[in-house]
Each structure stands twice: as structure tokens, then as C-alpha cells.
Amino acid sequence: MAKTLKRSPLAPAGFPALPVIGGVAFATVAAGVRYAGRSDVMLARLAPGTAVAGVFTQSATRSAAVLDCQAKIGSDATEGAAIIVNAGNANAFTGTNGTAAARRVTQGVADALNLPEARVFSASTGVIGEVLPDERITSKLSDLAASLDETGIEAAAQAITTTDTFPKGASASFKRDGKTVNIAGIAKGSGMIAPDMATMLVYIFTDAAIAQPALQAMLSDLTGPTFNSITVDSDTSTSDTLLLAATGASGVAIGDNDAEFRSALHSVMLDLAHQVVRDGEGATKFVEITVTGAASDADAKTHALSIANSPLVKTAIAGEDPNWGRIVMAVGKSGAAADRDRLSIRFGDVLVAEKGWVAPGYREEDAADLMKRDEIVISVDVGLGAGAATVWTCDLTHGYIDINADYRS
Amino acid sequence: MAKTLKRSPLAPAGFPALPVIGGVAFATVAAGVRYAGRSDVMLARLAPGTAVAGVFTQSATRSAAVLDCQAKIGSDATEGAAIIVNAGNANAFTGTNGTAAARRVTQGVADALNLPEARVFSASTGVIGEVLPDERITSKLSDLAASLDETGIEAAAQAITTTDTFPKGASASFKRDGKTVNIAGIAKGSGMIAPDMATMLVYIFTDAAIAQPALQAMLSDLTGPTFNSITVDSDTSTSDTLLLAATGASGVAIGDNDAEFRSALHSVMLDLAHQVVRDGEGATKFVEITVTGAASDADAKTHALSIANSPLVKTAIAGEDPNWGRIVMAVGKSGAAADRDRLSIRFGDVLVAEKGWVAPGYREEDAADLMKRDEIVISVDVGLGAGAATVWTCDLTHGYIDINADYRS
Known part of the structure; x- marks a missing residue:
């Protein structure tokens, strides 16, 4: 955005302390995709075996990155995965040139982290109709790969913001069999908010050990009463993406529709959804x-x-x-x-x-x-x-x- | 409204010259229903034999006057009819007290003009949820009856405004067999405009001789591409009412779906619909x-x-x-x-x-x-x-x- 917005009067006091999720590391960089003088790209690396579930915008004009992510959900998890997100350019309604630009980014991440391209999930958020200047991102991938850090989630939340006036994070934890299961998530969004079967950009991570179908089922089910129950302006983004990654690092196996995990996941999703509304463009109530x-x-x-x-x-x-x-x-x-x-x-x-x-x-x-x-x-x-x-x-x-x-x- | 609004920059230069419609007379009065210092009630008397067609809001919370009008459309036209409209109070969501208040107004008009109550159509527009102070209107009915005037349509257009910044009128005429058929209409509306199978308050008069079913069929058909194709703010009124009255005074008989009459009616409806958008609250484009x-x-x-x-x-x-x-x-x-x-x-x-x-x-x-x-x-x-x-x-x-x-x- 061209000018700095005042922090929403409805914002929480500060960014919450989020637990480290074993198996997830973050890096951010100022790539100058559109904005100057701020980080605008985040990379998350997910350990081998991480299950990834997702829900996406139902828009008929959804972006290249959304279509790509949808195709990749449920792909083989053996070799780990990554999530790459840029702010400032949505790369939506950019035709085959946009698709190619998105592919160069995911291929670049795959090469930098030695992963299959089919396990690199991307998202782009910002202005619609301009092709992503992907070389600004790909030229920074070795820097990003070198700075991955398990404690980098707050910086990641900041890097994906657009007209947001504060970065959004939430977490929940519970104990089972002497071990702790953690869930931590981040979100961006403050305008074009009327998710329909999906959300704005949201990334949630857990160290629970859970099969992808069970993870997807709970995520899809809980999206209705959380992100699909908020609206700022009745407008629905072309880029809405919610990814949920379960690394298994806690050593706690979670079965289908586990009530305790479901409740913890629901609280994180609802907290992030409320924060998106609290950062609604111009909101005072x-x-x-x-x-x-x-x-x-x-x-x-x-x-x-x-x-x-x-x-x-x-x-x-x-x-x-x-x-x-x-x-x-x-x-x-x-x-x-x-x-x-x-x-x-x-x-x-x-x-x-x-x-x-x-x-x-x-x-x-x-x-x-x-x-x-x-x-x-x-x-x-x-x-x-x-x-x-x-x-x-x-x-x-x-x-x-x-x-x-x-x-x- | 509490303050005077500046005339819309999209307003036409002035109120158009509208033809007199034989068989229709208007009167207005400052009844102080809500606003002070301006006319806020209009009465139109329709000659015996006038066919009246109407379309109305599909809102599930439609007002007492709307429900009453719907029940009266198609009633026997032998003894003439009347339309009474007030601005400043919508008498919507006012329960049985509101229904009784509306009935006292229509009965008062019937008594003053010696008409059956079943032929008195009413409408109320303004704030929702307050019972109409009907005695402010009924106490003025003898004044209104005494001042009925065939040339009063511009004053009528002014009396029914709320947040409108200009009164809205339009007309069309065509010749047939040496005689002239005229159509003249007025409308109010500038916010809560997203008509659904209906419109804001619109009153159209013609001296064509046309049976009520044919009149209703053309009106219903033409509402789709005119009033049902405008929106200011996506909000749908509880009071939307469009009445079309055909007095027959021209002596020109119009049959089912007459192309020339249909075209003239369409042009009046579209002109009025456009004027409502041009007076959209806050509109500059x-x-x-x-x-x-x-x-x-x-x-x-x-x-x-x-x-x-x-x-x-x-x-x-x-x-x-x-x-x-x-x-x-x-x-x-x-x-x-x-x-x-x-x-x-x-x-x-x-x-x-x-x-x-x-x-x-x-x-x-x-x-x-x-x-x-x-x-x-x-x-x-x-x-x-x-x-x-x-x-x-x-x-x-x-x-x-x-x-x-x-x-x-």
C-alpha cells in the first residue's frame, strides 16, 4: 500500500507468544515485490512426513497459486514440503504468464530446499491483474533457505500483510500421555473479506501426528463456523487460502475427529478469524x-x-x-x-x-x-x-x- | 431527515414538464408526520373506471401499507380510486397498531372522497419501527380533498421525498387515431435501493384505456429490466411500491402487450429508475x-x-x-x-x-x-x-x- 495505516483500534495488545512447532521453520525477506522497506515474502519449510490440508476460495476467478495448491493437496508427504507466500501482488487474472511465474517460484523453492515441486505450496496476495515479478522472489530464495528458523513465525505473520494494520497469530496446546500437542497459526486479511468455503491467507501448524484425510476432514468441517462466518465487506478474494500442516513432531497420534484436537484447532481458527474482522478496513466496532x-x-x-x-x-x-x-x-x-x-x-x-x-x-x-x-x-x-x-x-x-x-x- | 442534503451532482437540470393525465388530480400538504416546514403527504384521486396495477417489495418484513395494497390490486374499478402517501415514517414493523393506523388513513380518504375503502391505496416511507401518527394525516384530509388539482404532479413528487435531493418525474406520449396517449410518473428513493421484483415508491399515471390484467402484465414484465435492474447499496426496502393507474381519459383503447404503449411505459420506468440511481445517497458517478x-x-x-x-x-x-x-x-x-x-x-x-x-x-x-x-x-x-x-x-x-x-x- 502507498501509505501507512493506523493500527486498528480493535487490535489486540500485541502479537501473542506462539509455541515452536517441531518440524516447521520460517524465513522472511524484503524482496520488493511491490512494497519498499518491509519484508514481503515468507518461506516455511515443513519436515518430511508432514500432512498438509487446505481449503480455498470458491471464486470462479481464483488465482494461479490457488489452482496450483488445490492440485497438490494430498500429494505424497514422504519428502517434506514448503510454503512460499508473497504480499503486494496477487498474481490473479494474469493468464498463462501468471501461471508460469508462479511455477518458477515453486520450482525455485523446490530446488533450494531439495523438495519435489509437487510439495511446494504458494500464495500471492495484493493487487489483481499484474503478473508476479517472480525474479524478485527467486533471487532471494538462497537467502531465505539459509535463514530458516523455528522461532520465525511472528516475522512470517508480518511479511504476509497487505492493508492489515497488525500481524495476526493464535495458538492452542493440550497434553496427552505426558506429551504436549501444539497448534500455532497466522493469518492476513482486512478487506475483500467474505470467505466462501475458504478464507483469506491463513497458515496453521501443529506437531500432532495425524493422517492427511483426518486433518482435511476436521479443517473443512471447522471452516464453516470460523472463517466462513466472518465478513468485512461482502467481497470475496480470488486468493483465499488456508493451509494446515501437521508435522507429527510431538509424537502424539491423533485419530479421526479427535475431540480435544478438534476443539484446540477450532479455538485457533476462531481466534484468527476474529482478528481478521478486528483488522477490517476502517473498523471501529x-x-x-x-x-x-x-x-x-x-x-x-x-x-x-x-x-x-x-x-x-x-x-x-x-x-x-x-x-x-x-x-x-x-x-x-x-x-x-x-x-x-x-x-x-x-x-x-x-x-x-x-x-x-x-x-x-x-x-x-x-x-x-x-x-x-x-x-x-x-x-x-x-x-x-x-x-x-x-x-x-x-x-x-x-x-x-x-x-x-x-x-x- | 435532520439536515438538508446538497442536490446530487448527477441530478437533471430541473423537474421535467409533465403532461396532465385526464382523470388524475393531486394535492399535497405539510402534515408534520416527521419533517417540519415541508409538504410530506400527497393525495392522488383517480377517476371512476381507472385500472390500477402494482408491483411490491418481496421483503419478508414488508410494511402494513404494502400488504394492504397487494390485497387491493385488481379490486372492482367502477367507483374510482385514490392513492395516499406520506414521507417521514414507514409504518413498517409496527404490528397490529401499525396496521390499524394505516387503515384509519385509508378509511379517512375513502370517507373524504366518497370512495370504497378497498380502492384506497396507501404507502408510507421513512423511519422503520415507529407507528404512523395517523391523526396528523387524517386531520388534513378535508384540506387535501379541497385542493385537488390536475396540474399538481410536481408538488406530489416533492412531497414523497425522504433523503432524496431532487424530485423525480418522467413522461412519454404517443399519438394514435388522432388522439394522444400520455404517461407521466413520479418516484422517490435514494438509499435502501436494491429492488427485488419491485421498486421504491413510484407512481405512474396514463390516460390510456386498458384492462387491469393487461396493465398488470406489462408492468410486471417491464419491472425486471428497469427498477429491478438498479441498486444503490444492495439493501431492499420494506416499503417498495410501484402503482400504475390507467384512467382511459384519452379514449384510446390499448390491448394486451401493445408495442407502442409498452415502449412508452418502458421509457418512463427506465427514466425514473435512472433518476433514483442519480440520487443515490452520496453518489458522484x-x-x-x-x-x-x-x-x-x-x-x-x-x-x-x-x-x-x-x-x-x-x-x-x-x-x-x-x-x-x-x-x-x-x-x-x-x-x-x-x-x-x-x-x-x-x-x-x-x-x-x-x-x-x-x-x-x-x-x-x-x-x-x-x-x-x-x-x-x-x-x-x-x-x-x-x-x-x-x-x-x-x-x-x-x-x-x-x-x-x-x-x-
Whole structure:
């Protein structure tokens, strides 16, 4: 980006202390792909035997790197693997030249680390429609290979940022049979955020020993209630990629749908997803929207996303206005089943509307006080069934217009 | 609204001269429903025998007046009819109290004009969730009835505005058998504009003699390529109403799907729809988006609306940035069929991208010059089939945030 953005007011205090994941090493470099004076490429080397699972954007215009990664998921893990990511150029909608540029990068990494090219996963994030200047990356690969370091994950999180105002990390651990299983993940993303069966760029590492199909199944399953339940601006990236790598270095074998591992993985995914929303372009409010009583879980999510993506709801929140009529509007337009006269709406614990009209005891000053907070909770009960869903979003402010109208990100 | 908005830079020079429609008379009054110091209620009286057709919002939370109008369309036309509209209060999501308030208004009009209540069509537009203070309207009905005037259509257009910055009117006429058929219409709307099988508040009058079923069929058919092809902010109103009244005063009988009448009606509907976009909240650019080569017309419209509703596309246009990568993104996320490598994109007559990448002769300065204009034309060819659609929208600017975050409209 052309100018430095102020750190989001919703950012966590600092980057968390993340555990070292045995079998994973990181390196970063300032390659000048687009940005000057900052690291913009990260390399992660994964030990032989590491299982890699992934979920990707469903965009019909997905990038060369995404198509390449999708083809490689599930490939033979005997000889280890690597992940190479650049910021500043998405290499998306760049035709066969873009595909060739991405291939030169993955082949370069394979050569530098002595790996099969089929085990090198790449991603590119940034401006769409310009071919990746791959020689800026490939000329740095020997430097990167020489500086790989097990403790480099925070630098890696920083290197993959674009309009992000803070690097994003999260971890979880649990003990089993006297051994510790660790999960650590990083993410980037703050605009073009409405993941659909996928996410922004997210890399999660664990030392659990787990077969690729089991890893993939849990990852795919948990993407729905985490990354696929956030939205900043309803726009879906061409580059969304989430990779999860399990090295086995803990010596702890994890079976299909292991409850403890699943719970730990869910907490890391949800934490990173929330951090993406907290860094939403121009965000000043973190908003949780829960819909209950819908005809199905899918209907509940449709309603919740309709509220979360409504420009009129998002601007009302920015203005600290408890304008619940706009929530009624968003439920009404969503296309999912609703009955005006069964709807109830709460801001925090304040009952605002019920049975098709304002609640008898509602005082607007109560809701207005809640709207002044950094974190807003909106609950809607549709009154039709048992379907429920929760999504997270942010408000729509002048900051979003500044970032996206005033220069090219 | 709490403050006066500056007239849209995209507004026409002035209100057009509209023909008098025999059999229709208008009156307006300042009833103080919400706004002070301006007219906010309009009444239209329709002569006996007037056929009335309508299309309405498909919102699941539609207002009392919308439900009432829907039930009355097609009722016996022998004794004439009336339309009563107020601005400032939408009387939506107001439960049985709201329904009763709406009924007191329609009954009051029926009494004042000696009409059956079943022929009084009402609409309310403005803030959602507050019961209509109907006595402010009913107390003015005798004044309104006494001031009905065939030339009052411009005042009527002004009375129904909310955040509109100009009143909207359009007309068309044609001759047949030595007689003239006139069509004149008015509309309001500038935010919460993403009509779905319906529109904002629009009232169109004609002196054609045409049976209600034929009138309804043409109206429903023409709504798709006109009002249902515009979007300001992807939000759909709870009150959208379009009524078309044919008085027959011209003495010209119009049959099913009459090509000349259909064409004239289409031009009035399209003109009014465009005026709604030109008054889009905060708009500085009028944008036409045409998608061709889609697998079906429905797919083309899905792509076109995905582009038109994308906050990233709309902010790029506001910033006069020919950021065609965001158009690729919007096509990719739309859910309709697309093939990245067959896509081509033009700004005006400048070919920007083709076959999955930037066009060989493309110079960004050519597109950048086009983006400085008030009117932007974007053409996308998907390269898959014969499906085509055109939609119209505006840009997303700081003005939209000002209007919707800073006070309750």
C-alpha cells in the first residue's frame, strides 16, 4: 500500500507468544515485490512426513497459486514440503504468464530446499491483474533457505500483510500421555473479506501426528463456523487460502475427529478469524450477530450474513445508532424464511423488538449506551424453528472509503 | 431527515414538464408526520373506471401499507380510486397498531372522497419501527380533498421525498387515431435501493384505456429490466411500491402487450429508475454495467449485480481508479458461471482485459481519463453463451457514510 495505516483500534495488545512447532521453520525477506522497506515474502519449510490440508476460495476467478495448491493437496508427504507466500501482488487474472511465474517460484523453492515441486505450496496476495515479478522472489530464495528458523513465525505473520494494520497469530496446546500437542497459526486479511468455503491467507501448524484425510476432514468441517462466518465487506478474494500442516513432531497420534484436537484447532481458527474482522478496513466496532429460531442453520446464517453485510446496518453501527429497523430490513431481504410478527431483536441484553414491534419496556437510551462500546452483540430470534448461526463483522466507516477509494490496495 | 442534503451532482437540470393525465388530480400538504416546514403527504384521486396495477417489495418484513395494497390490486374499478402517501415514517414493523393506523388513513380518504375503502391505496416511507401518527394525516384530509388539482404532479413528487435531493418525474406520449396517449410518473428513493421484483415508491399515471390484467402484465414484465435492474447499496426496502393507474381519459383503447404503449411505459420506468440511481445517497458517478456472453440472462444479471453491489468496485469508482481487478473479483464471487480465461472487460470503449489477462494494447491512462467522467460504462463479456443484462448503480463515497452513520433517516 502507498501509505501507512493506523493500527486498528480493535487490535489486540500485541502479537501473542506462539509455541515452536517441531518440524516447521520460517524465513522472511524484503524482496520488493511491490512494497519498499518491509519484508514481503515468507518461506516455511515443513519436515518430511508432514500432512498438509487446505481449503480455498470458491471464486470462479481464483488465482494461479490457488489452482496450483488445490492440485497438490494430498500429494505424497514422504519428502517434506514448503510454503512460499508473497504480499503486494496477487498474481490473479494474469493468464498463462501468471501461471508460469508462479511455477518458477515453486520450482525455485523446490530446488533450494531439495523438495519435489509437487510439495511446494504458494500464495500471492495484493493487487489483481499484474503478473508476479517472480525474479524478485527467486533471487532471494538462497537467502531465505539459509535463514530458516523455528522461532520465525511472528516475522512470517508480518511479511504476509497487505492493508492489515497488525500481524495476526493464535495458538492452542493440550497434553496427552505426558506429551504436549501444539497448534500455532497466522493469518492476513482486512478487506475483500467474505470467505466462501475458504478464507483469506491463513497458515496453521501443529506437531500432532495425524493422517492427511483426518486433518482435511476436521479443517473443512471447522471452516464453516470460523472463517466462513466472518465478513468485512461482502467481497470475496480470488486468493483465499488456508493451509494446515501437521508435522507429527510431538509424537502424539491423533485419530479421526479427535475431540480435544478438534476443539484446540477450532479455538485457533476462531481466534484468527476474529482478528481478521478486528483488522477490517476502517473498523471501529467488532460486531457479533447471532440468529436463532430459524427454519434451519443455513437460513440462520443467511439472515446473519444479510445483517452483517448490509451497508445500512454497518453505517448505523458506525454512527452508534441503535437503528433496529435496519435489522428488520436486512432480515426481510435475505431470502430466508421469516415472519415479521415473530421476530425479536436484542442489542446485548436489551430486548429491543418482539412480536413484530418495539418491545414494551424498550428505552432507546439503554441500547444507545451499548452502541458506544467497541464490541456490539446483536441477537435476532426468528421464531420459526431451531436453526442457529453466529457471524462476526465490523462497521462501515469513512476509514473504509479512505482505504479503498483513495489508493489502489 | 435532520439536515438538508446538497442536490446530487448527477441530478437533471430541473423537474421535467409533465403532461396532465385526464382523470388524475393531486394535492399535497405539510402534515408534520416527521419533517417540519415541508409538504410530506400527497393525495392522488383517480377517476371512476381507472385500472390500477402494482408491483411490491418481496421483503419478508414488508410494511402494513404494502400488504394492504397487494390485497387491493385488481379490486372492482367502477367507483374510482385514490392513492395516499406520506414521507417521514414507514409504518413498517409496527404490528397490529401499525396496521390499524394505516387503515384509519385509508378509511379517512375513502370517507373524504366518497370512495370504497378497498380502492384506497396507501404507502408510507421513512423511519422503520415507529407507528404512523395517523391523526396528523387524517386531520388534513378535508384540506387535501379541497385542493385537488390536475396540474399538481410536481408538488406530489416533492412531497414523497425522504433523503432524496431532487424530485423525480418522467413522461412519454404517443399519438394514435388522432388522439394522444400520455404517461407521466413520479418516484422517490435514494438509499435502501436494491429492488427485488419491485421498486421504491413510484407512481405512474396514463390516460390510456386498458384492462387491469393487461396493465398488470406489462408492468410486471417491464419491472425486471428497469427498477429491478438498479441498486444503490444492495439493501431492499420494506416499503417498495410501484402503482400504475390507467384512467382511459384519452379514449384510446390499448390491448394486451401493445408495442407502442409498452415502449412508452418502458421509457418512463427506465427514466425514473435512472433518476433514483442519480440520487443515490452520496453518489458522484452514474454507472452502467452490461454483462454479455453469460450462460443465461439470469447469470448475466447475477454477475452485473455482483459488480454493482461490490463495495470495492464502488469505492474504486469513487476514487476514479480503473481497478479492473476488483471487477474480476466480483465476477468470480457472484456464483454464476464464469471462466477466468474467457473474460473480457471494457471501461467505455477501452478494452482493459481479455482472455484472462490485461489486454495487450491497454494503457491505464486511457481508462483513468474515462473514470473522471460523471457517467461510467463498464462492459464485461463472460465468453460462455448469449446471456445478457444491464444494471445501473452509483459509487460508494464518504457522502453515503455521512448520510447513514451520522443521523437516522
